[in-house]
Amino acid sequence: MSPDMLAAWVAPDGRIGLAGALLLGLSMGLTACTVTCLPFMGTWALGRAGSRRETWRHTAAFILGRVMAYAALGAVAGQMGQWLLTALQGRPGMLALGVASTLAGLWLMASGAPTGPTAPASGGTRPVTFHPARAGAVSTCTRHRLSATPPLLMGAAMSLTPCAPLGWLIGVCASSGSLAQGLGHGLAFGIGAGVTPLILLVPAFGLLGRRMVDDRAWLGFWLRLAAGGVLIFLGTQRLFSA
Template sequence: MSPDALAALIAPDGHIGLAGALVLGLSMGLTACTVTCLPYMGTWALGRAGRGRETLVHTGAFVAGRVAAYTALGALAGQLGQWLVDSLQGPLGQRAIGGASLFAGLWLMLAERRAPRAAPPTLHFHPRRHDRARACAGTRLAAAPPFLMGAALSLTPCAPLGWLIGMSAATGSLGEGLARGLAFGLGAGITPLLLLVPAAGVLGRRLRRERAWLGLWLRVGAGGVLIFLGSQRLFSA
Protein backbone atom coordinates (compact mmCIF):
# COMPACT_ATOMS: atom_id res chain seq x y z
CA MET A 1 0.00 0.00 0.00
CA SER A 2 1.44 3.37 -1.04
CA PRO A 3 2.05 6.23 1.44
CA ASP A 4 -0.67 8.30 -0.32
CA ALA A 5 -3.19 5.49 0.15
CA LEU A 6 -2.23 5.14 3.81
CA ALA A 7 -2.56 8.88 4.31
CA ALA A 8 -6.10 8.77 2.93
CA LEU A 9 -7.07 6.39 5.75
CA ILE A 10 -5.95 8.73 8.50
CA ALA A 11 -8.63 10.73 10.25
CA PRO A 12 -8.33 14.55 10.56
CA ASP A 13 -7.06 14.19 14.13
CA GLY A 14 -4.09 12.20 12.85
CA HIS A 15 -5.37 8.80 14.03
CA ILE A 16 -6.24 5.76 11.96
CA GLY A 17 -9.98 5.13 12.21
CA LEU A 18 -11.68 1.74 12.36
CA ALA A 19 -12.21 1.66 8.60
CA GLY A 20 -8.55 2.50 8.06
CA ALA A 21 -7.43 -0.23 10.46
CA LEU A 22 -9.69 -2.73 8.67
CA VAL A 23 -8.22 -1.83 5.27
CA LEU A 24 -4.68 -2.01 6.62
CA GLY A 25 -5.37 -5.49 7.98
CA LEU A 26 -6.94 -6.53 4.71
CA SER A 27 -3.91 -5.30 2.77
CA MET A 28 -1.66 -7.48 4.91
CA GLY A 29 -3.95 -10.51 4.93
CA LEU A 30 -4.06 -10.62 1.15
CA THR A 31 -0.31 -10.21 0.67
CA ALA A 32 2.41 -10.65 3.28
CA CYS A 33 0.31 -12.84 5.58
CA THR A 34 0.03 -15.59 2.97
CA VAL A 35 3.76 -15.69 2.24
CA THR A 36 4.73 -15.67 5.93
CA CYS A 37 2.13 -18.05 7.32
CA LEU A 38 1.67 -20.68 4.59
CA PRO A 39 4.90 -22.59 5.40
CA TYR A 40 3.61 -23.09 8.94
CA MET A 41 -0.09 -23.78 8.49
CA GLY A 42 0.32 -25.53 5.14
CA THR A 43 2.83 -27.92 6.69
CA TRP A 44 0.54 -28.50 9.67
CA ALA A 45 -2.49 -29.29 7.48
CA LEU A 46 -0.46 -31.55 5.18
CA GLY A 47 0.96 -33.48 8.12
CA ARG A 48 -2.38 -33.87 9.88
CA ALA A 49 -4.09 -34.98 6.66
CA GLY A 50 -7.35 -34.62 8.54
CA ARG A 51 -10.87 -34.66 7.25
CA GLY A 52 -12.48 -31.56 5.82
CA ARG A 53 -14.15 -30.55 9.08
CA GLU A 54 -10.91 -30.85 11.05
CA THR A 55 -8.95 -28.76 8.52
CA LEU A 56 -11.62 -26.05 8.58
CA VAL A 57 -11.65 -26.00 12.39
CA HIS A 58 -7.85 -25.68 12.51
CA THR A 59 -7.85 -22.96 9.84
CA GLY A 60 -10.47 -21.10 11.86
CA ALA A 61 -8.39 -21.52 15.02
CA PHE A 62 -5.37 -20.04 13.23
CA VAL A 63 -7.38 -17.01 12.08
CA ALA A 64 -8.89 -16.65 15.56
CA GLY A 65 -5.40 -16.62 17.04
CA ARG A 66 -4.39 -13.79 14.72
CA VAL A 67 -7.52 -11.74 15.49
CA ALA A 68 -7.05 -12.25 19.23
CA ALA A 69 -3.37 -11.26 19.05
CA TYR A 70 -4.00 -8.11 17.00
CA THR A 71 -6.82 -7.10 19.33
CA ALA A 72 -4.55 -7.55 22.35
CA LEU A 73 -1.70 -5.68 20.63
CA GLY A 74 -3.95 -2.74 19.83
CA ALA A 75 -5.27 -2.58 23.38
CA LEU A 76 -1.80 -2.87 24.90
CA ALA A 77 -0.42 -0.24 22.54
CA GLY A 78 -3.18 2.14 23.54
CA GLN A 79 -2.34 1.56 27.20
CA LEU A 80 1.44 1.14 27.18
CA GLY A 81 2.35 3.41 24.29
CA GLN A 82 5.93 3.59 23.05
CA TRP A 83 7.11 0.85 25.42
CA LEU A 84 5.23 -1.80 23.43
CA VAL A 85 6.51 -0.39 20.13
CA ASP A 86 10.08 -0.69 21.38
CA SER A 87 9.48 -4.20 22.76
CA LEU A 88 8.19 -5.54 19.45
CA GLN A 89 11.33 -4.36 17.70
CA GLY A 90 13.35 -6.82 19.80
CA PRO A 91 13.50 -10.62 19.62
CA LEU A 92 10.09 -11.15 21.27
CA GLY A 93 8.26 -11.90 18.01
CA GLN A 94 10.94 -14.30 16.72
CA ARG A 95 10.94 -16.22 19.99
CA ALA A 96 7.14 -16.47 20.08
CA ILE A 97 6.99 -17.77 16.49
CA GLY A 98 9.83 -20.21 17.14
CA GLY A 99 8.21 -21.55 20.29
CA ALA A 100 4.80 -21.98 18.68
CA SER A 101 6.31 -23.75 15.65
CA LEU A 102 8.34 -26.09 17.86
CA PHE A 103 5.23 -26.90 19.89
CA ALA A 104 3.24 -27.68 16.73
CA GLY A 105 6.04 -29.83 15.32
CA LEU A 106 6.38 -31.86 18.50
CA TRP A 107 2.59 -32.26 18.64
CA LEU A 108 2.60 -33.76 15.13
CA MET A 109 5.55 -36.07 15.74
CA LEU A 110 4.36 -37.35 19.11
CA ALA A 111 0.68 -37.66 18.27
CA GLU A 112 -0.61 -41.19 18.63
CA ARG A 113 -3.64 -42.44 16.78
CA ARG A 114 -5.00 -44.84 19.30
CA ALA A 115 -8.10 -46.90 18.80
CA PRO A 116 -11.00 -45.83 21.01
CA ARG A 117 -11.22 -47.71 24.28
CA ALA A 118 -14.03 -50.16 24.61
CA ALA A 119 -16.84 -48.64 26.61
CA PRO A 120 -18.80 -50.71 29.13
CA PRO A 121 -21.80 -52.33 27.49
CA THR A 122 -25.03 -50.43 28.07
CA LEU A 123 -28.39 -50.47 26.43
CA HIS A 124 -27.93 -46.88 25.21
CA PHE A 125 -24.35 -47.09 23.94
CA HIS A 126 -23.87 -46.25 20.25
CA PRO A 127 -20.31 -47.02 19.03
CA ARG A 128 -20.47 -44.72 16.02
CA ARG A 129 -21.78 -41.81 18.06
CA HIS A 130 -19.11 -42.48 20.67
CA ASP A 131 -16.36 -42.48 18.02
CA ARG A 132 -17.65 -39.23 16.51
CA ALA A 133 -17.64 -37.57 19.94
CA ARG A 134 -14.04 -38.66 20.54
CA ALA A 135 -13.00 -37.42 17.10
CA CYS A 136 -14.63 -34.02 17.70
CA ALA A 137 -12.89 -33.71 21.06
CA GLY A 138 -9.56 -34.60 19.45
CA THR A 139 -10.10 -32.04 16.68
CA ARG A 140 -10.78 -29.27 19.19
CA LEU A 141 -7.78 -30.23 21.32
CA ALA A 142 -5.46 -30.34 18.30
CA ALA A 143 -6.60 -26.82 17.33
CA ALA A 144 -4.34 -25.42 20.07
CA PRO A 145 -1.13 -25.42 17.95
CA PRO A 146 -2.78 -23.58 15.00
CA PHE A 147 -4.23 -21.00 17.41
CA LEU A 148 -0.82 -20.42 19.00
CA MET A 149 0.89 -20.21 15.62
CA GLY A 150 -1.66 -17.65 14.45
CA ALA A 151 -1.13 -15.55 17.57
CA ALA A 152 2.67 -15.79 17.36
CA LEU A 153 2.87 -15.01 13.64
CA SER A 154 0.90 -11.84 14.33
CA LEU A 155 4.10 -10.47 15.89
CA THR A 156 5.92 -10.57 12.54
CA PRO A 157 7.14 -7.01 11.85
CA CYS A 158 5.54 -5.34 8.84
CA ALA A 159 4.59 -1.82 7.75
CA PRO A 160 0.79 -2.13 8.32
CA LEU A 161 1.31 -3.60 11.80
CA GLY A 162 3.79 -0.84 12.60
CA TRP A 163 1.21 1.77 11.62
CA LEU A 164 -1.44 0.05 13.75
CA ILE A 165 0.77 -0.15 16.84
CA GLY A 166 2.01 3.40 16.43
CA MET A 167 -1.43 4.92 15.93
CA SER A 168 -2.97 2.84 18.75
CA ALA A 169 -0.20 4.05 21.02
CA ALA A 170 -0.88 7.63 19.95
CA THR A 171 -4.53 7.38 21.10
CA GLY A 172 -3.46 6.69 24.68
CA SER A 173 -6.68 4.74 25.19
CA LEU A 174 -7.02 1.03 25.86
CA GLY A 175 -10.55 0.95 24.39
CA GLU A 176 -9.65 2.78 21.19
CA GLY A 177 -6.55 0.66 20.74
CA LEU A 178 -8.59 -2.52 21.27
CA ALA A 179 -11.17 -1.45 18.66
CA ARG A 180 -8.47 -0.68 16.10
CA GLY A 181 -6.69 -3.95 16.82
CA LEU A 182 -9.91 -5.91 16.39
CA ALA A 183 -10.71 -4.16 13.10
CA PHE A 184 -7.18 -4.79 11.88
CA GLY A 185 -7.38 -8.46 12.87
CA LEU A 186 -10.71 -8.99 11.13
CA GLY A 187 -9.25 -7.51 7.96
CA ALA A 188 -6.13 -9.68 8.24
CA GLY A 189 -8.36 -12.73 8.67
CA ILE A 190 -9.50 -12.39 5.05
CA THR A 191 -6.60 -14.21 3.44
CA PRO A 192 -5.94 -16.80 0.71
CA LEU A 193 -4.93 -19.12 3.54
CA LEU A 194 -8.64 -19.84 3.98
CA LEU A 195 -8.40 -21.74 0.69
CA LEU A 196 -4.76 -22.83 0.62
CA VAL A 197 -4.66 -24.52 4.04
CA PRO A 198 -7.71 -26.76 3.37
CA ALA A 199 -6.16 -27.58 -0.02
CA ALA A 200 -3.02 -28.79 1.77
CA GLY A 201 -5.22 -30.95 4.00
CA VAL A 202 -6.94 -32.44 0.95
CA LEU A 203 -3.54 -33.26 -0.55
CA GLY A 204 -2.45 -34.96 2.65
CA ARG A 205 -5.63 -37.05 2.82
CA ARG A 206 -5.25 -38.09 -0.81
CA LEU A 207 -1.65 -39.16 -0.31
CA ARG A 208 -2.57 -41.13 2.80
CA ARG A 209 -5.53 -42.75 1.07
CA GLU A 210 -3.46 -43.88 -1.92
CA ARG A 211 -0.46 -44.92 0.18
CA ALA A 212 -1.55 -45.85 3.68
CA TRP A 213 2.05 -46.18 4.88
CA LEU A 214 2.58 -42.49 4.12
CA GLY A 215 0.39 -41.43 7.05
CA LEU A 216 3.13 -41.83 9.66
CA TRP A 217 5.81 -40.29 7.46
CA LEU A 218 3.65 -37.31 6.63
CA ARG A 219 3.19 -36.53 10.32
CA VAL A 220 6.83 -37.09 11.20
CA GLY A 221 8.11 -35.19 8.16
CA ALA A 222 5.78 -32.24 8.68
CA GLY A 223 6.64 -32.17 12.37
CA GLY A 224 10.34 -32.09 11.49
CA VAL A 225 9.79 -29.17 9.11
CA LEU A 226 7.94 -27.19 11.79
CA ILE A 227 10.68 -27.91 14.32
CA PHE A 228 13.29 -26.76 11.79
CA LEU A 229 11.38 -23.54 11.07
CA GLY A 230 10.92 -22.90 14.77
CA SER A 231 14.58 -23.51 15.50
CA GLN A 232 15.57 -21.05 12.79
CA ARG A 233 13.39 -18.39 14.38
CA LEU A 234 14.81 -19.03 17.84
CA PHE A 235 18.42 -18.96 16.67
CA SER A 236 17.85 -15.79 14.65
CA ALA A 237 16.45 -14.15 17.79
Protein backbone atom coordinates in the same frame (compact mmCIF):
# COMPACT_ATOMS: atom_id res chain seq x y z
CA MET B 1 -14.29 11.12 -2.04
CA SER B 2 -17.39 12.34 -0.23
CA PRO B 3 -17.15 13.77 3.32
CA ASP B 4 -19.02 10.74 4.70
CA MET B 5 -16.55 8.32 3.12
CA LEU B 6 -13.61 10.41 4.30
CA ALA B 7 -14.95 10.34 7.85
CA ALA B 8 -14.85 6.56 7.80
CA TRP B 9 -11.15 6.59 6.95
CA VAL B 10 -9.98 9.51 9.07
CA ALA B 11 -11.03 10.21 12.65
CA PRO B 12 -12.18 13.74 13.64
CA ASP B 13 -8.76 14.49 15.18
CA GLY B 14 -6.94 13.55 11.97
CA ARG B 15 -5.92 10.02 12.87
CA ILE B 16 -6.69 7.05 10.65
CA GLY B 17 -10.12 5.61 11.48
CA LEU B 18 -11.25 2.02 11.90
CA ALA B 19 -11.90 1.61 8.17
CA GLY B 20 -8.31 2.61 7.46
CA ALA B 21 -7.04 0.01 9.93
CA LEU B 22 -9.28 -2.57 8.29
CA LEU B 23 -7.96 -1.73 4.83
CA LEU B 24 -4.33 -1.91 5.93
CA GLY B 25 -4.95 -5.30 7.55
CA LEU B 26 -6.68 -6.45 4.40
CA SER B 27 -3.78 -5.37 2.20
CA MET B 28 -1.38 -7.29 4.44
CA GLY B 29 -3.59 -10.38 4.62
CA LEU B 30 -3.81 -10.61 0.85
CA THR B 31 -0.06 -10.26 0.30
CA ALA B 32 2.71 -10.67 2.88
CA CYS B 33 0.62 -12.69 5.31
CA THR B 34 0.13 -15.50 2.79
CA VAL B 35 3.83 -15.81 1.99
CA THR B 36 4.85 -15.79 5.66
CA CYS B 37 2.15 -18.05 7.08
CA LEU B 38 1.75 -20.69 4.38
CA PRO B 39 4.95 -22.65 5.17
CA PHE B 40 3.68 -23.15 8.72
CA MET B 41 -0.02 -23.81 8.20
CA GLY B 42 0.44 -25.57 4.86
CA THR B 43 2.90 -28.01 6.45
CA TRP B 44 0.57 -28.55 9.41
CA ALA B 45 -2.46 -29.28 7.21
CA LEU B 46 -0.45 -31.56 4.92
CA GLY B 47 0.92 -33.56 7.82
CA ARG B 48 -2.43 -33.86 9.57
CA ALA B 49 -4.16 -35.10 6.40
CA GLY B 50 -7.38 -34.72 8.35
CA SER B 51 -10.95 -34.45 7.24
CA ARG B 52 -12.24 -31.42 5.39
CA ARG B 53 -14.03 -30.25 8.54
CA GLU B 54 -10.88 -30.55 10.63
CA THR B 55 -8.80 -28.59 8.12
CA TRP B 56 -11.34 -25.77 8.03
CA ARG B 57 -11.49 -25.76 11.83
CA HIS B 58 -7.71 -25.49 12.11
CA THR B 59 -7.59 -22.71 9.50
CA ALA B 60 -10.24 -20.82 11.45
CA ALA B 61 -8.27 -21.34 14.68
CA PHE B 62 -5.14 -19.91 13.04
CA ILE B 63 -7.00 -16.83 11.82
CA LEU B 64 -8.71 -16.43 15.20
CA GLY B 65 -5.32 -16.48 16.91
CA ARG B 66 -4.13 -13.66 14.67
CA VAL B 67 -7.25 -11.54 15.23
CA MET B 68 -7.09 -12.01 19.01
CA ALA B 69 -3.39 -11.16 19.11
CA TYR B 70 -3.79 -7.98 17.04
CA ALA B 71 -6.70 -6.88 19.21
CA ALA B 72 -4.65 -7.50 22.36
CA LEU B 73 -1.64 -5.65 20.93
CA GLY B 74 -3.84 -2.69 20.02
CA ALA B 75 -5.35 -2.57 23.50
CA VAL B 76 -1.94 -2.77 25.22
CA ALA B 77 -0.50 -0.10 22.92
CA GLY B 78 -3.46 2.17 23.59
CA GLN B 79 -2.91 1.81 27.31
CA MET B 80 0.89 1.77 27.51
CA GLY B 81 1.92 3.87 24.52
CA GLN B 82 5.14 3.43 22.58
CA TRP B 83 6.59 1.08 25.20
CA LEU B 84 5.12 -1.88 23.33
CA LEU B 85 6.80 -0.88 20.08
CA THR B 86 10.15 -0.68 21.88
CA ALA B 87 9.58 -4.06 23.55
CA LEU B 88 8.79 -5.77 20.25
CA GLN B 89 12.12 -4.62 18.83
CA GLY B 90 13.67 -7.27 21.08
CA ARG B 91 12.17 -9.89 18.74
CA PRO B 92 9.87 -11.63 21.22
CA GLY B 93 7.68 -12.41 18.22
CA MET B 94 10.44 -14.52 16.67
CA LEU B 95 10.82 -16.39 19.95
CA ALA B 96 7.07 -16.93 20.26
CA LEU B 97 6.80 -18.17 16.69
CA GLY B 98 9.79 -20.47 17.16
CA VAL B 99 8.29 -22.02 20.27
CA ALA B 100 4.81 -22.34 18.71
CA SER B 101 6.15 -23.95 15.52
CA THR B 102 8.40 -26.36 17.44
CA LEU B 103 5.54 -27.41 19.71
CA ALA B 104 3.29 -27.87 16.67
CA GLY B 105 5.89 -30.12 15.07
CA LEU B 106 6.23 -32.23 18.21
CA TRP B 107 2.44 -32.41 18.51
CA LEU B 108 2.18 -33.55 14.90
CA MET B 109 4.80 -36.25 15.34
CA ALA B 110 3.16 -37.54 18.50
CA SER B 111 -0.39 -37.52 17.13
CA GLY B 112 -1.98 -40.58 15.66
CA ALA B 113 -3.92 -40.92 12.45
CA PRO B 114 -7.11 -38.86 12.21
CA THR B 115 -9.95 -40.73 13.85
CA GLY B 116 -12.85 -38.68 12.59
CA PRO B 117 -15.31 -39.95 9.97
CA THR B 118 -13.95 -39.79 6.44
CA ALA B 119 -15.60 -40.39 3.11
CA PRO B 120 -14.98 -43.79 1.46
CA ALA B 121 -12.13 -43.70 -1.05
CA SER B 122 -13.92 -45.28 -4.01
CA GLY B 123 -17.29 -43.64 -3.59
CA GLY B 124 -18.90 -46.77 -2.16
CA THR B 125 -21.29 -46.89 0.72
CA ARG B 126 -19.96 -46.33 4.22
CA PRO B 127 -19.71 -49.55 6.20
CA VAL B 128 -21.98 -49.95 9.18
CA THR B 129 -20.18 -49.19 12.43
CA PHE B 130 -21.27 -49.23 16.03
CA HIS B 131 -21.10 -46.06 18.10
CA PRO B 132 -18.23 -46.07 20.60
CA ALA B 133 -18.80 -45.85 24.30
CA ARG B 134 -19.73 -42.42 25.59
CA ALA B 135 -16.45 -42.01 27.46
CA GLY B 136 -14.51 -42.83 24.30
CA ALA B 137 -16.60 -40.41 22.26
CA VAL B 138 -15.96 -37.63 24.77
CA SER B 139 -12.24 -38.39 24.70
CA THR B 140 -12.20 -38.26 20.88
CA CYS B 141 -14.12 -34.97 20.89
CA THR B 142 -11.63 -33.52 23.37
CA ARG B 143 -8.69 -34.60 21.21
CA HIS B 144 -10.28 -32.99 18.15
CA ARG B 145 -10.71 -29.71 20.04
CA LEU B 146 -7.19 -29.78 21.45
CA SER B 147 -5.75 -30.45 17.98
CA ALA B 148 -6.70 -26.87 17.03
CA THR B 149 -4.41 -25.50 19.77
CA PRO B 150 -1.16 -25.50 17.71
CA PRO B 151 -2.74 -23.53 14.81
CA LEU B 152 -4.22 -21.08 17.32
CA LEU B 153 -0.83 -20.55 18.97
CA MET B 154 0.97 -20.22 15.63
CA GLY B 155 -1.56 -17.62 14.50
CA ALA B 156 -1.09 -15.59 17.67
CA ALA B 157 2.71 -15.87 17.45
CA MET B 158 2.67 -14.76 13.80
CA SER B 159 1.01 -11.52 14.86
CA LEU B 160 3.95 -10.68 17.12
CA THR B 161 6.49 -10.81 14.30
CA PRO B 162 7.83 -7.27 13.68
CA CYS B 163 6.78 -5.73 10.37
CA ALA B 164 5.91 -2.31 8.99
CA PRO B 165 2.10 -2.73 9.26
CA LEU B 166 2.44 -3.90 12.88
CA GLY B 167 4.59 -0.85 13.67
CA TRP B 168 1.93 1.37 12.11
CA LEU B 169 -0.82 -0.32 14.13
CA ILE B 170 1.03 0.07 17.42
CA GLY B 171 1.89 3.69 16.62
CA VAL B 172 -1.74 4.58 15.86
CA CYS B 173 -3.04 2.78 18.94
CA ALA B 174 -0.37 4.39 21.14
CA SER B 175 -1.25 7.87 19.87
CA SER B 176 -4.90 7.29 20.77
CA GLY B 177 -4.04 6.94 24.47
CA SER B 178 -7.14 4.81 24.97
CA LEU B 179 -7.45 1.11 25.64
CA ALA B 180 -10.86 0.97 23.96
CA GLN B 181 -9.69 2.78 20.81
CA GLY B 182 -6.55 0.67 20.67
CA LEU B 183 -8.65 -2.48 20.97
CA GLY B 184 -10.95 -1.28 18.19
CA HIS B 185 -8.11 -0.50 15.81
CA GLY B 186 -6.36 -3.78 16.60
CA LEU B 187 -9.56 -5.74 16.07
CA ALA B 188 -10.29 -3.99 12.76
CA PHE B 189 -6.72 -4.60 11.60
CA GLY B 190 -6.93 -8.28 12.61
CA ILE B 191 -10.23 -8.83 10.85
CA GLY B 192 -8.76 -7.34 7.68
CA ALA B 193 -5.65 -9.51 7.98
CA GLY B 194 -7.92 -12.54 8.40
CA VAL B 195 -9.19 -12.13 4.83
CA THR B 196 -6.36 -14.07 3.22
CA PRO B 197 -5.85 -16.67 0.49
CA LEU B 198 -4.88 -19.05 3.30
CA ILE B 199 -8.61 -19.72 3.63
CA LEU B 200 -8.35 -21.59 0.32
CA LEU B 201 -4.70 -22.66 0.29
CA VAL B 202 -4.58 -24.43 3.66
CA PRO B 203 -7.59 -26.68 2.90
CA ALA B 204 -5.93 -27.47 -0.43
CA PHE B 205 -2.86 -28.73 1.44
CA GLY B 206 -5.13 -30.77 3.69
CA LEU B 207 -6.80 -32.31 0.64
CA LEU B 208 -3.39 -33.13 -0.82
CA GLY B 209 -2.46 -34.90 2.40
CA ARG B 210 -5.67 -36.94 2.37
CA ARG B 211 -5.06 -37.95 -1.24
CA MET B 212 -1.53 -39.04 -0.41
CA VAL B 213 -2.60 -41.34 2.43
CA ASP B 214 -5.74 -42.58 0.68
CA ASP B 215 -5.46 -46.40 0.53
CA ARG B 216 -1.91 -46.01 1.88
CA ALA B 217 -2.40 -45.83 5.63
CA TRP B 218 1.27 -46.66 6.23
CA LEU B 219 2.23 -43.39 4.55
CA GLY B 220 0.37 -41.37 7.18
CA PHE B 221 3.05 -42.02 9.81
CA TRP B 222 5.89 -40.91 7.56
CA LEU B 223 3.93 -37.89 6.35
CA ARG B 224 3.33 -36.72 9.92
CA LEU B 225 6.96 -37.41 10.80
CA ALA B 226 8.24 -35.38 7.84
CA ALA B 227 5.81 -32.49 8.35
CA GLY B 228 6.59 -32.39 12.07
CA GLY B 229 10.29 -32.29 11.28
CA VAL B 230 9.77 -29.35 8.91
CA LEU B 231 7.82 -27.42 11.57
CA ILE B 232 10.52 -28.12 14.16
CA PHE B 233 13.17 -26.93 11.69
CA LEU B 234 11.23 -23.73 10.97
CA GLY B 235 10.73 -23.18 14.70
CA THR B 236 14.36 -23.69 15.67
CA GLN B 237 15.41 -21.46 12.80
CA ARG B 238 13.29 -18.65 14.25
CA LEU B 239 14.65 -19.32 17.75
CA PHE B 240 18.27 -19.07 16.61
CA SER B 241 17.60 -16.00 14.48
CA ALA B 242 16.08 -14.25 17.50
